[in-house]
Amino acid sequence: MPAFLKFPPAFKRIIFFSCLYFPVSCQVAYPQSSDLSGYSDVYGKIRGYIDTLEIIDTHEHLLNPALLRRTHILDFFLLLNHHYYNDLISAGMPASYFDTLFNGNISPLQKWKRIEPFWDNSFNTSFNRIAGIAARRLYGIRQINETTVERLSEKIREANFRNNWFDIILRDSCRIRYLIQDGENLGENRDYIKYVRRFTPWLNVRAKFTIDSLAMNQVEPIFTLEDFVKSMEREFVTGTEKGMAAVKIIVAYNRPLSIDEPDINSARRVFRRLTAGDEGLVITLNEAKPLQDYMFHKLMELAGKYHKPVAIHTGLLSGNGNNIRNSDPALLSNIFLKYNRVNFVLFHGSYPFGGELSAIVKNFPNVYIDMNWVYAISPSYSKRYLSEWLETVPVSKIMAFGGDYNIVENIYAEYFLAKQVISEVLAEKVMNGYFTSGEALKVARMILHDNAAGFYGLP
Ligand SMILES: [Zn+2]
Incomplete structure:
Protein backbone atom coordinates (compact mmCIF):
# COMPACT_ATOMS: atom_id res chain seq x y z
CA MET A 1 0.00 0.00 0.00
CA PRO A 2 1.54 3.36 -0.99
CA ALA A 3 2.56 5.56 1.94
CA PHE A 4 -0.04 8.23 1.24
CA LEU A 5 -2.81 5.68 1.60
CA LYS A 6 -1.84 4.55 5.07
CA PHE A 7 -3.88 5.44 8.07
CA PRO A 8 -3.80 9.24 8.39
CA PRO A 9 -1.49 10.61 11.07
CA ALA A 10 -3.88 13.49 11.70
CA PHE A 11 -6.58 11.04 12.62
CA LYS A 12 -6.36 11.59 16.37
CA ARG A 13 -6.85 15.28 15.89
CA ILE A 14 -9.81 14.73 13.57
CA ILE A 15 -11.51 12.45 16.08
CA PHE A 16 -10.87 14.89 18.88
CA PHE A 17 -12.22 17.93 17.14
CA SER A 18 -15.11 16.11 15.55
CA CYS A 19 -16.37 15.32 19.04
CA LEU A 20 -17.09 18.98 19.49
CA TYR A 21 -19.56 18.82 16.64
CA PHE A 22 -20.80 15.25 16.81
CA PRO A 23 -21.14 14.41 20.47
CA VAL A 24 -23.65 11.62 19.85
CA SER A 25 -21.92 9.65 17.13
CA CYS A 26 -18.43 10.07 18.57
CA GLN A 27 -17.92 8.83 22.09
CA VAL A 28 -14.12 8.88 22.45
CA ALA A 29 -11.55 11.63 22.18
CA TYR A 30 -8.69 9.38 21.00
CA PRO A 31 -8.83 6.31 18.81
CA GLN A 32 -8.33 2.95 20.48
CA SER A 33 -6.79 0.05 18.60
CA SER A 34 -10.31 -1.13 17.76
CA ASP A 35 -10.85 2.21 15.98
CA LEU A 36 -7.90 1.44 13.73
CA SER A 37 -9.38 -1.87 12.68
CA GLY A 38 -12.72 -0.06 12.48
CA TYR A 39 -11.16 2.25 9.93
CA SER A 40 -9.99 -0.63 7.74
CA ASP A 41 -13.44 -2.19 7.93
CA VAL A 42 -15.11 1.04 6.90
CA TYR A 43 -12.50 1.65 4.18
CA GLY A 44 -12.94 -1.91 2.91
CA LYS A 45 -16.72 -1.62 2.77
CA ILE A 46 -16.61 1.66 0.84
CA ARG A 47 -13.87 0.44 -1.49
CA GLY A 48 -15.78 -2.78 -2.13
CA TYR A 49 -18.92 -0.81 -2.95
CA ILE A 50 -17.06 1.50 -5.35
CA ASP A 51 -15.66 -1.56 -7.13
CA THR A 52 -19.22 -2.62 -7.93
CA LEU A 53 -20.27 0.77 -9.31
CA GLU A 54 -20.69 1.58 -12.95
CA ILE A 55 -19.14 4.99 -13.45
CA ILE A 56 -19.04 7.88 -15.86
CA ASP A 57 -15.59 8.92 -17.02
CA THR A 58 -16.03 12.60 -17.79
CA HIS A 59 -12.89 13.38 -19.76
CA GLU A 60 -10.40 11.56 -22.00
CA HIS A 61 -8.22 12.16 -25.06
CA LEU A 62 -8.08 8.57 -26.28
CA LEU A 63 -5.97 7.85 -29.32
CA ASN A 64 -7.55 5.96 -32.17
CA PRO A 65 -6.53 2.33 -31.39
CA ALA A 66 -5.96 1.50 -35.08
CA LEU A 67 -3.63 4.49 -35.48
CA LEU A 68 -1.87 3.74 -32.22
CA ARG A 69 -0.82 0.35 -33.61
CA ARG A 70 1.06 2.11 -36.38
CA THR A 71 3.05 4.46 -34.12
CA HIS A 72 6.51 4.15 -32.59
CA ILE A 73 5.22 4.60 -29.05
CA LEU A 74 3.78 1.12 -28.75
CA ASP A 75 6.45 0.06 -26.27
CA PHE A 76 7.05 0.86 -22.57
CA PHE A 77 7.12 4.55 -23.51
CA LEU A 78 3.37 4.32 -24.21
CA LEU A 79 2.79 4.52 -20.45
CA LEU A 80 4.93 7.67 -20.25
CA ASN A 81 3.94 9.48 -23.43
CA HIS A 82 1.14 11.56 -21.98
CA HIS A 83 1.82 13.91 -19.02
CA TYR A 84 4.87 12.11 -17.56
CA TYR A 85 6.80 13.14 -20.67
CA ASN A 86 6.33 16.74 -19.43
CA ASP A 87 7.83 15.82 -16.06
CA LEU A 88 10.87 14.42 -17.89
CA ILE A 89 11.22 17.77 -19.64
CA SER A 90 10.73 19.54 -16.31
CA ALA A 91 13.53 17.33 -14.91
CA GLY A 92 15.93 18.58 -17.57
CA MET A 93 15.38 16.33 -20.60
CA PRO A 94 16.00 18.32 -23.80
CA ALA A 95 12.82 18.99 -25.79
CA SER A 96 14.78 17.85 -28.85
CA TYR A 97 14.38 14.25 -27.61
CA PHE A 98 10.72 14.39 -28.64
CA ASP A 99 11.32 13.10 -32.14
CA THR A 100 13.40 10.14 -31.06
CA LEU A 101 11.01 9.17 -28.30
CA PHE A 102 7.80 9.55 -30.28
CA ASN A 103 8.88 8.86 -33.84
CA GLY A 104 12.27 7.18 -33.63
CA ASN A 105 12.58 3.58 -34.74
CA ILE A 106 14.82 2.55 -31.84
CA SER A 107 14.68 -0.35 -29.41
CA PRO A 108 12.95 -0.03 -26.03
CA LEU A 109 16.33 -0.37 -24.32
CA GLN A 110 17.81 2.46 -26.38
CA LYS A 111 14.78 4.57 -25.52
CA TRP A 112 15.20 3.76 -21.84
CA LYS A 113 18.88 4.80 -21.96
CA ARG A 114 17.81 8.14 -23.38
CA ILE A 115 15.35 8.96 -20.64
CA GLU A 116 17.06 7.24 -17.70
CA PRO A 117 18.94 10.27 -16.26
CA PHE A 118 15.74 12.31 -16.28
CA TRP A 119 13.65 9.42 -14.96
CA ASP A 120 16.10 9.21 -12.04
CA ASN A 121 15.39 12.87 -11.33
CA SER A 122 11.61 12.57 -11.49
CA PHE A 123 10.59 9.00 -10.58
CA ASN A 124 8.82 10.49 -7.55
CA THR A 125 6.02 12.32 -9.38
CA SER A 126 2.49 11.05 -9.45
CA PHE A 127 2.53 11.05 -13.28
CA ASN A 128 5.40 8.56 -12.98
CA ARG A 129 3.50 6.51 -10.38
CA ILE A 130 0.55 6.18 -12.79
CA ALA A 131 2.84 4.43 -15.28
CA GLY A 132 4.08 2.16 -12.49
CA ILE A 133 0.56 1.19 -11.45
CA ALA A 134 -0.33 0.34 -15.06
CA ALA A 135 2.86 -1.71 -15.55
CA ARG A 136 2.34 -3.59 -12.32
CA ARG A 137 -1.36 -4.23 -12.35
CA LEU A 138 -2.00 -4.73 -16.05
CA TYR A 139 1.28 -6.24 -17.22
CA GLY A 140 2.71 -7.87 -14.10
CA ILE A 141 5.93 -5.83 -14.27
CA ARG A 142 6.85 -4.72 -10.75
CA GLN A 143 9.24 -1.94 -11.71
CA ILE A 144 9.96 -0.11 -14.92
CA ASN A 145 13.74 -0.17 -15.38
CA GLU A 146 16.57 -1.25 -17.66
CA THR A 147 15.91 -4.93 -17.04
CA THR A 148 12.16 -4.81 -17.67
CA VAL A 149 11.51 -2.35 -20.49
CA GLU A 150 11.94 -4.93 -23.27
CA ARG A 151 9.54 -7.40 -21.66
CA LEU A 152 7.05 -4.68 -20.76
CA SER A 153 7.19 -3.41 -24.34
CA GLU A 154 6.39 -6.85 -25.73
CA LYS A 155 3.41 -7.19 -23.42
CA ILE A 156 2.11 -3.74 -24.35
CA ARG A 157 2.34 -4.52 -28.06
CA GLU A 158 0.65 -7.85 -27.66
CA ALA A 159 -2.23 -6.39 -25.64
CA ASN A 160 -2.80 -3.43 -27.94
CA PHE A 161 -3.05 -5.70 -30.95
CA ARG A 162 -5.92 -7.54 -29.32
CA ASN A 163 -9.15 -6.29 -30.85
CA ASN A 164 -11.04 -5.83 -27.63
CA TRP A 165 -8.22 -4.55 -25.38
ZN1 LIG B 1 -7.91 17.21 -21.23
Missing part, protein backbone atom coordinates in the same frame (compact mmCIF):
# COMPACT_ATOMS: atom_id res chain seq x y z
CA PHE A 166 -9.75 -1.07 -25.35
CA ASP A 167 -13.14 -2.35 -24.18
CA ILE A 168 -11.73 -4.91 -21.75
CA ILE A 169 -9.98 -2.13 -19.83
CA LEU A 170 -12.63 0.55 -20.05
CA ARG A 171 -15.78 -1.52 -19.79
CA ASP A 172 -14.82 -4.66 -17.90
CA SER A 173 -12.05 -3.44 -15.61
CA CYS A 174 -13.06 0.17 -14.97
CA ARG A 175 -16.81 -0.46 -15.34
CA ILE A 176 -17.20 2.74 -17.35
CA ARG A 177 -20.81 3.16 -18.45
CA TYR A 178 -20.16 6.31 -20.46
CA LEU A 179 -16.91 8.01 -21.35
CA ILE A 180 -16.69 11.56 -22.60
CA GLN A 181 -14.00 12.02 -25.20
CA ASP A 182 -12.51 15.41 -26.07
CA GLY A 183 -13.01 15.65 -29.84
CA GLU A 184 -14.34 13.25 -32.42
CA ASN A 185 -11.09 11.67 -33.51
CA LEU A 186 -11.47 8.17 -32.14
CA GLY A 187 -12.20 6.67 -35.52
CA GLU A 188 -14.36 3.90 -34.10
CA ASN A 189 -17.94 4.13 -33.00
CA ARG A 190 -18.80 2.88 -29.58
CA ASP A 191 -22.15 3.79 -28.17
CA TYR A 192 -20.72 4.31 -24.68
CA ILE A 193 -18.42 7.06 -25.92
CA LYS A 194 -19.80 10.61 -26.06
CA TYR A 195 -18.03 13.67 -27.36
CA VAL A 196 -17.41 17.27 -26.45
CA ARG A 197 -16.53 19.80 -29.12
CA ARG A 198 -14.13 22.75 -29.01
CA PHE A 199 -14.67 26.08 -30.72
CA THR A 200 -11.07 27.22 -30.43
CA PRO A 201 -10.62 28.78 -33.90
CA TRP A 202 -13.45 31.24 -33.15
CA LEU A 203 -12.39 31.94 -29.57
CA ASN A 204 -8.67 32.33 -30.23
CA VAL A 205 -8.91 34.10 -33.58
CA ARG A 206 -5.87 36.30 -34.26
CA ALA A 207 -5.10 35.53 -37.91
CA LYS A 208 -6.73 36.19 -41.22
CA PHE A 209 -5.81 32.63 -42.14
CA THR A 210 -8.09 31.25 -39.37
CA ILE A 211 -11.14 33.02 -40.80
CA ASP A 212 -10.32 31.94 -44.36
CA SER A 213 -9.87 28.30 -43.37
CA LEU A 214 -13.17 28.23 -41.49
CA ALA A 215 -14.92 29.60 -44.57
CA MET A 216 -13.25 27.00 -46.77
CA ASN A 217 -14.03 24.11 -44.44
CA GLN A 218 -17.69 25.04 -44.19
CA VAL A 219 -17.90 26.08 -47.86
CA GLU A 220 -19.61 29.30 -46.79
CA PRO A 221 -18.04 32.73 -47.26
CA ILE A 222 -17.26 34.81 -44.18
CA PHE A 223 -17.33 38.50 -45.12
CA THR A 224 -18.75 40.14 -42.01
CA LEU A 225 -18.63 39.72 -38.25
CA GLU A 226 -22.20 38.41 -38.48
CA ASP A 227 -21.01 35.75 -40.98
CA PHE A 228 -18.26 34.80 -38.54
CA VAL A 229 -20.78 34.37 -35.71
CA LYS A 230 -23.05 32.37 -38.03
CA SER A 231 -20.18 30.05 -38.94
CA MET A 232 -19.72 29.27 -35.23
CA GLU A 233 -23.44 28.58 -34.88
CA ARG A 234 -23.30 26.24 -37.90
CA GLU A 235 -20.51 24.31 -36.19
CA PHE A 236 -22.52 24.28 -32.98
CA VAL A 237 -25.65 22.95 -34.68
CA THR A 238 -23.65 20.26 -36.51
CA GLY A 239 -22.15 19.24 -33.17
CA THR A 240 -25.55 19.14 -31.52
CA GLU A 241 -26.96 16.98 -34.33
CA LYS A 242 -24.04 14.59 -33.87
CA GLY A 243 -24.76 14.29 -30.15
CA MET A 244 -22.23 16.76 -28.71
CA ALA A 245 -22.43 16.31 -24.92
CA ALA A 246 -20.94 19.70 -24.05
CA VAL A 247 -18.91 22.65 -25.25
CA LYS A 248 -15.24 22.38 -24.28
CA ILE A 249 -13.16 25.49 -23.71
CA ILE A 250 -9.37 25.48 -23.54
CA VAL A 251 -8.58 29.15 -24.17
CA ALA A 252 -6.41 29.35 -21.02
CA TYR A 253 -3.64 27.66 -23.02
CA ASN A 254 -3.38 30.85 -25.06
CA ARG A 255 -4.73 33.69 -22.99
CA PRO A 256 -6.14 34.59 -19.56
CA LEU A 257 -9.68 33.45 -18.75
CA SER A 258 -10.69 37.07 -18.10
CA ILE A 259 -13.44 37.92 -20.58
CA ASP A 260 -14.46 41.59 -20.92
CA GLU A 261 -17.70 42.99 -22.33
CA PRO A 262 -16.57 44.45 -25.63
CA ASP A 263 -19.07 46.48 -27.65
CA ILE A 264 -19.87 45.14 -31.08
CA ASN A 265 -18.04 48.02 -32.81
CA SER A 266 -14.68 47.26 -31.26
CA ALA A 267 -15.12 43.57 -32.17
CA ARG A 268 -16.08 44.58 -35.71
CA ARG A 269 -13.02 46.81 -36.05
CA VAL A 270 -10.73 43.88 -35.20
CA PHE A 271 -12.62 41.58 -37.54
CA ARG A 272 -12.37 44.08 -40.42
CA ARG A 273 -8.68 44.60 -39.81
CA LEU A 274 -8.09 40.85 -40.05
CA THR A 275 -10.19 40.27 -43.17
CA ALA A 276 -8.74 43.31 -44.95
CA GLY A 277 -5.16 42.28 -44.19
CA ASP A 278 -2.62 40.25 -46.12
CA GLU A 279 -2.90 36.46 -46.14
CA GLY A 280 -0.20 36.13 -43.45
CA LEU A 281 -1.63 38.75 -41.05
CA VAL A 282 -1.49 37.75 -37.38
CA ILE A 283 -2.26 40.33 -34.68
CA THR A 284 -1.31 40.35 -31.01
CA LEU A 285 -3.54 38.93 -28.30
CA ASN A 286 -4.16 42.40 -26.94
CA GLU A 287 -5.25 43.63 -30.35
CA ALA A 288 -7.45 40.57 -30.88
CA LYS A 289 -9.02 40.58 -27.40
CA PRO A 290 -12.21 42.56 -28.23
CA LEU A 291 -13.04 40.10 -31.03
CA GLN A 292 -12.08 37.01 -29.00
CA ASP A 293 -14.14 38.17 -26.01
CA TYR A 294 -17.09 39.02 -28.24
CA MET A 295 -16.99 35.50 -29.72
CA PHE A 296 -16.76 34.00 -26.23
CA HIS A 297 -20.02 35.74 -25.30
CA LYS A 298 -21.63 34.56 -28.55
CA LEU A 299 -20.62 30.98 -27.70
CA MET A 300 -22.17 31.31 -24.24
CA GLU A 301 -25.38 32.53 -25.90
CA LEU A 302 -25.37 29.43 -28.11
CA ALA A 303 -24.83 27.18 -25.10
CA GLY A 304 -27.87 28.82 -23.49
CA LYS A 305 -29.98 28.63 -26.63
CA TYR A 306 -29.23 24.93 -27.29
CA HIS A 307 -29.11 23.90 -23.59
CA LYS A 308 -25.57 22.57 -23.72
CA PRO A 309 -23.30 22.57 -20.68
CA VAL A 310 -19.88 24.22 -20.90
CA ALA A 311 -16.71 22.45 -19.70
CA ILE A 312 -13.76 24.74 -19.07
CA HIS A 313 -10.10 23.87 -18.64
CA THR A 314 -8.93 25.53 -15.42
CA GLY A 315 -5.75 25.15 -13.39
CA LEU A 316 -2.63 23.26 -14.43
CA LEU A 317 -1.92 23.53 -18.13
CA SER A 318 -0.51 20.40 -19.70
CA GLY A 319 2.96 20.77 -21.19
CA ASN A 320 5.78 23.05 -20.15
CA GLY A 321 6.25 26.80 -19.96
CA ASN A 322 2.60 27.80 -19.53
CA ASN A 323 1.26 30.68 -17.43
CA ILE A 324 -0.81 29.31 -14.52
CA ARG A 325 -2.37 32.74 -13.89
CA ASN A 326 -4.19 32.39 -17.22
CA SER A 327 -6.25 29.50 -15.88
CA ASP A 328 -7.38 30.86 -12.52
CA PRO A 329 -11.11 29.96 -12.32
CA ALA A 330 -11.92 33.15 -10.36
CA LEU A 331 -11.33 35.10 -13.58
CA LEU A 332 -14.59 33.63 -14.90
CA SER A 333 -16.93 34.94 -12.18
CA ASN A 334 -18.52 37.58 -14.43
CA ILE A 335 -19.34 34.86 -16.98
CA PHE A 336 -20.94 32.55 -14.38
CA LEU A 337 -23.06 35.44 -13.16
CA LYS A 338 -24.11 36.69 -16.57
CA TYR A 339 -24.94 33.27 -18.08
CA ASN A 340 -26.74 31.98 -15.03
CA ARG A 341 -28.91 29.60 -17.10
CA VAL A 342 -25.86 27.86 -18.54
CA ASN A 343 -24.25 25.07 -16.51
CA PHE A 344 -20.47 25.24 -16.25
CA VAL A 345 -18.07 22.57 -15.09
CA LEU A 346 -14.51 23.46 -14.12
CA PHE A 347 -12.01 20.77 -15.02
CA HIS A 348 -8.99 19.36 -13.18
CA GLY A 349 -10.20 20.47 -9.75
CA SER A 350 -8.68 23.78 -10.89
CA TYR A 351 -5.31 22.58 -9.51
CA PRO A 352 -3.80 24.44 -7.64
CA PHE A 353 -6.80 26.77 -7.11
CA GLY A 354 -8.80 24.24 -5.04
CA GLY A 355 -9.78 26.76 -2.37
CA GLU A 356 -11.01 29.30 -4.89
CA LEU A 357 -12.90 26.57 -6.70
CA SER A 358 -14.63 25.65 -3.47
CA ALA A 359 -15.82 29.23 -2.94
CA ILE A 360 -16.91 29.63 -6.58
CA VAL A 361 -18.93 26.41 -6.71
CA LYS A 362 -20.49 27.16 -3.34
CA ASN A 363 -21.55 30.59 -4.58
CA PHE A 364 -22.80 29.96 -8.09
CA PRO A 365 -25.68 27.47 -8.53
CA ASN A 366 -24.62 26.90 -12.16
CA VAL A 367 -20.96 25.94 -11.56
CA TYR A 368 -19.72 22.38 -10.94
CA ILE A 369 -16.42 20.68 -10.03
CA ASP A 370 -14.79 18.00 -12.15
CA MET A 371 -11.85 16.11 -10.65
CA ASN A 372 -10.59 14.61 -13.89
CA TRP A 373 -6.77 14.35 -14.06
CA VAL A 374 -6.39 15.51 -10.44
CA TYR A 375 -5.48 12.11 -9.00
CA ALA A 376 -2.67 11.83 -11.53
CA ILE A 377 -1.45 15.34 -10.72
CA SER A 378 -1.44 14.76 -6.96
CA PRO A 379 -3.26 12.18 -4.85
CA SER A 380 -2.70 14.38 -1.77
CA TYR A 381 -4.31 17.41 -3.38
CA SER A 382 -7.22 15.21 -4.51
CA LYS A 383 -7.66 13.87 -1.03
CA ARG A 384 -7.36 17.24 0.70
CA TYR A 385 -9.79 18.99 -1.60
CA LEU A 386 -12.32 16.20 -2.07
CA SER A 387 -12.57 16.14 1.71
CA GLU A 388 -12.96 19.93 1.81
CA TRP A 389 -15.39 20.15 -1.11
CA LEU A 390 -17.60 17.53 0.54
CA GLU A 391 -17.89 19.97 3.42
CA THR A 392 -18.40 23.10 1.36
CA VAL A 393 -20.37 22.44 -1.83
CA PRO A 394 -23.56 20.49 -2.58
CA VAL A 395 -22.49 16.91 -3.30
CA SER A 396 -24.58 16.94 -6.48
CA LYS A 397 -22.03 19.37 -7.96
CA ILE A 398 -18.95 17.16 -7.71
CA MET A 399 -17.92 14.83 -10.53
CA ALA A 400 -15.10 12.68 -9.28
CA PHE A 401 -13.56 10.83 -12.19
CA GLY A 402 -12.02 11.36 -15.58
CA GLY A 403 -8.53 10.30 -16.55
CA ASP A 404 -7.49 12.97 -19.05
CA TYR A 405 -5.23 10.37 -20.70
CA ASN A 406 -4.73 9.21 -24.25
CA ILE A 407 -4.34 5.49 -23.51
CA VAL A 408 -6.54 3.02 -21.64
CA GLU A 409 -3.69 1.75 -19.44
CA ASN A 410 -3.25 5.12 -17.74
CA ILE A 411 -6.99 5.61 -17.35
CA TYR A 412 -7.08 2.27 -15.55
CA ALA A 413 -4.17 3.33 -13.31
CA GLU A 414 -5.65 6.71 -12.50
CA TYR A 415 -9.00 5.19 -11.67
CA PHE A 416 -7.25 2.71 -9.41
CA LEU A 417 -5.71 5.67 -7.56
CA ALA A 418 -9.00 7.58 -7.56
CA LYS A 419 -10.84 4.68 -5.93
CA GLN A 420 -8.25 4.60 -3.14
CA VAL A 421 -8.40 8.35 -2.56
CA ILE A 422 -12.21 8.51 -2.60
CA SER A 423 -12.48 5.52 -0.26
CA GLU A 424 -9.99 7.08 2.16
CA VAL A 425 -11.79 10.42 2.21
CA LEU A 426 -15.17 8.80 2.80
CA ALA A 427 -13.85 6.33 5.38
CA GLU A 428 -12.33 9.17 7.38
CA LYS A 429 -15.60 11.06 7.24
CA VAL A 430 -17.48 8.03 8.51
CA MET A 431 -14.94 7.47 11.28
CA ASN A 432 -15.09 11.03 12.52
CA GLY A 433 -18.86 11.04 12.40
CA TYR A 434 -19.30 13.50 9.55
CA PHE A 435 -21.15 10.93 7.39
CA THR A 436 -23.00 7.76 8.24
CA SER A 437 -21.80 4.78 6.25
CA GLY A 438 -25.03 4.91 4.23
CA GLU A 439 -24.34 8.54 3.36
CA ALA A 440 -20.76 7.71 2.35
CA LEU A 441 -21.94 5.08 -0.13
CA LYS A 442 -24.55 7.46 -1.49
CA VAL A 443 -21.85 10.12 -1.99
CA ALA A 444 -19.66 7.61 -3.84
CA ARG A 445 -22.45 6.75 -6.26
CA MET A 446 -23.34 10.38 -6.83
CA ILE A 447 -19.82 11.64 -7.49
CA LEU A 448 -18.82 8.70 -9.68
CA HIS A 449 -22.00 8.27 -11.67
CA ASP A 450 -25.25 10.07 -10.95
CA ASN A 451 -23.98 13.66 -11.00
CA ALA A 452 -22.24 13.32 -14.35
CA ALA A 453 -25.22 11.45 -15.83
CA GLY A 454 -27.49 14.33 -14.81
CA PHE A 455 -25.11 17.07 -15.87
CA TYR A 456 -24.50 15.67 -19.36
CA GLY A 457 -28.05 14.32 -19.78
CA LEU A 458 -26.89 10.72 -20.20
CA PRO A 459 -29.68 8.13 -20.10
